[in-house]
Amino acid sequence: MTAAAPILAVFAAACIPAGSALAAARWPRRSPAAAIVLWQALGLGWGLAAVGALAGFGAAGGGSGVARGAFMLASKVLDGRPGAGTRRLLALILGLRLLALGAGVVLLLLLCWILVAAFAAVVRARRRQRILLSLLAHGDPKVPGALVVDHPSATAYCVPGLRSKIVISAGTLDLLDQAELAAVLAHERAHLRERHDLVLLPFTALLRAFRWSAVAREAYAAVALLVEMLADDRALRHRPARELATALLRVGAAGGVRAPNGALSAADWAADGQVAARVSRLLRPAPRLPAAMLALIAVVAVATVAIPAAFLTLPF
Amino acid sequence: MRTKVQTLLNVDSAGYSNDVNRLGELERAIMDVLWESPEPLTVRQVSGRLTERDLAHTTVMTVLDRLAKKGFARRDRNGRAWRYHAAATREAYVTELMLSALEQTGDRHAALARFARSVSETEATALRRALEALGPGEDSLRATGE
Numbered sequence: 230m231t232a233a234a235p236i237l238a239v240f241a242a243a244c245i246p247a248g249s250a251l252a253a254a255r256w257p258r259r260s261p262a263a264a265i266v267l268w269q270a271l272g273l274g275w276g277l278a279a280v281g282a283l284a285g286f287g288a289a290g291g292g293s294g295v296a297r298g299a300f301m302l303a304s305k306v307l308d309g310r311p312g313a314g315t316r317r318l319l320a321l322i323l324g325l326r327l328l329a330l331g332a333g334v335v336l337l338l339l340l341c342w343i344l345v346a347a348f349a350a351v352v353r354a355r356r357r358q359r360i361l362l363s364l365l366a367h368g369d370p371k372v373p374g375a376l377v378v379d380h381p382s383a384t385a386y387c388v389p390g391l392r393s394k395i396v397i398s399a400g401t402l403d404l405l406d407q408a409e410l411a412a413v414l415a416h417e418r419a420h421l422r423e424r425h426d427l428v429l430l431p432f433t434a435l436l437r438a439f440r441w442s443a444v445a446r447e448a449y450a451a452v453a454l455l456v457e458m459l460a461d462d463r464a465l466r467h468r469p470a471r472e473l474a475t476a477l478l479r480v481g482a483a484g485g486v487r488a489p490n491g492a493l494s495a496a497d498w499a500a501d502g503q504v505a506a507r508v509s510r511l512l513r514p515a516p517r518l519p520a521a522m523l524a525l526i527a528v529v530a531v532a533t534v535a536i537p538a539a540f541l542t543l544p545f
Numbered sequence: 546m547r548t549k550v551q552t553l554l555n556v557d558s559a560g561y562s563n564d565v566n567r568l569g570e571l572e573r574a575i576m577d578v579l580w581e582s583p584e585p586l587t588v589r590q591v592s593g594r595l596t597e598r599d600l601a602h603t604t605v606m607t608v609l610d611r612l613a614k615k616g617f618a619r620r621d622r623n624g625r626a627w628r629y630h631a632a633a634t635r636e637a638y639v640t641e642l643m644l645s646a647l648e649q650t651g652d653r654h655a656a657l658a659r660f661a662r663s664v665s666e667t668e669a670t671a672l673r674r675a676l677e678a679l680g681p682g683e684d685s686l687r688a689t690g691e
Contacts (some may be wrong), residue, residue: 254562293580360615361642363569366578367634382637385660386646392689398643413660429658442552456658476681480661504661505671 233540234285239249241278244271252447258510259420260518261455263526265428268452273395276526278537280337285540287330306316316522339438347434358388362396372410375417381484387417389426404483409476412468418503421462454503461507474511477504492497556570571600571608579618580635661676 248271251257256265329481366376373396378384384398395417397410405413420426432449439445481504518526579586580596586594592605609629612618620627646657663674 290557299641299654351656358642358645358657359637364573364617365638365642376641378639380643384643384656386647388657396642416660417658426656460658471679475676477661478672478679478682480668481664482676502665502668505668505675508675518664 230511231285231288234282234288237278237282237285237537237540240540241275241282242419244275245276247271248275248444248448251272251478252444256518257451257455258458258506259515260523260526263518263523263539265452265455265459267526267530268455270426270447270533272435272448274533274537276340277534277541280333280340281537283333283336285331287326287328297448323439329487331445343434343438344431347430347437352410355388355390358396359392359394362388362394369402371396371402371407372414375414377402383480384482385413385417387420389421389424391522393421396420400483401480404479405476408468408472411480412464412473412476413480415464415467416460416473420456423459423463425460428533429453429456448504454506457503458510461511465511470511470514473511477508477511481505481508551662554655568611570624571604572612575608576631577610579612579629579631582630585623585630587626587628588624589626591629603628 251264251267251271254264260376284294305476329482362376362378366378369375369377372395375397378396378398381400383400383404384396385401386396388394388396395414397413401413429449429452431453434446436445436449461473573592574595574597576597578591582590582594588602588609590608592600592602595609607622609618613620613629617631617632619632620629622628646659
């Protein structure tokens with residue numbers, strides 16, 4: 230065991246209540262971008278600390294750091310010459326250490342795998358969307374640059390990617406006036422331009438892997454909302470807040486398209502109230518966070534990643 | 546490098562993306578013909594119903610083959626000729642598009658980003674009230690939906 234292991238374990242455990250606190254905090258809606266950076270740092274820091282703690286409990290100690298310690302354990306096993314009398318006890322300890330090291334490796338592989346799997350699912354779904362859109366959608370002068378699908382529901386979304394698309398249903402065209410449509414387009418263009426989908430992807434992956442975890446659900450819902458608020462803010466550079474707010478109210482109140490059984494998905498339930506939160510933020514904007522506060526958030530974000538990274542690599 | 550399809554389409558060196566667009570247009574036009582028709586059509590019948598131009602028989606056949614491979618068209622043999630029909634109605638594909646947009650905002654994957662996610666009935670009522678409260682200049686909701 231390295232000395233870093235218990236510290237990393239405490240750090241990983243502390244990330245959980247920190248995530249819950251961040252999800253419950255009110256200040257993120259005043260500066261969504263800063264809050265998103267903090268969420269990313271928290272996720273990365275947790276991953277590093279959790280993997281590092283498990284590997285560290287398994288790694289051979291003695292002022293060598295987790296990475297080098299793990300290597301030393303491996304060479305010890307290959308060497309295979311425990312001292313005579315205490316052979317059994319040593320074998321037990323060695324076994325437990327190998328178990329911890331194995332768990333660390335498994336967790337690392339799992340985290341990488343869920344990210345790859347989530348990305349593959351996203352690519353597949355988008356390809357299907359683009360093929361269907363190429364057969365079904367058409368342009369409309371009311372929404373330049375967007376694709377219109379003849380469906381009565383109030384639906385508007387974008388397909389991010391290298392060949393990104395904005396899709397508006399015919400029902401939305403009827404529901405919104407020209408100014409509101411322009412606000413919707415400005416919002417969706419911001420998503421596409423700034424690749425908000427890539428921001429959300431790791432949190433989607435975490436949610437897929439840790440579906441049972443309340444904090445994974447909270448993190449996903451919080452980042453999803455922050456990304457929407459960020460796109461709202463970008464749209465405000467081109468359009469008045471009131472147009473965007475009434476567009477949100479109309480599309481939200483119309484209910485969009487429902488699943489055949491009329492049920493909302495679990496994540497949609499968790500996100501109940503998000504449309505209302507965006508509207509109230511547009512109509513009654515709170516002041517942005519002061520520069521000193523933003524600087525503090527930046528320092529905390531850097532520390533959240535740097536501390537576990539240091540314990541992982543430096544000899545302690 | 547010209548693929549077989551591009552050669553068949555007789556596209557001059559306009560560049561890859563133009564070729565792809567041209568192919569997409571053809572697929573779309575041919576699917577429209579299949580969707581319009583109540584019964585399966587031979588390649589010759591499809592050619593005849595395309596509003597466009599004098600397309601080579603082999604071009605139409607190649608595009609129909611591609612659509613069959615992608616699963617949008619089905620074919621069966623009638624005597625000596627293959628006959629093609631749409632695998633599903635246009636409405637079924639539109640529904641698939643809209644439903645996948647719905648599911649994406651859930652916890653499955655973030656392939657798409659929706660402007661406003663589905664809301665509960667309680668929230669929808671609150672939104673309607675808020676819209677009314679916004680006051681003059683706002684005409685009543687044109688579609689409240691269910």
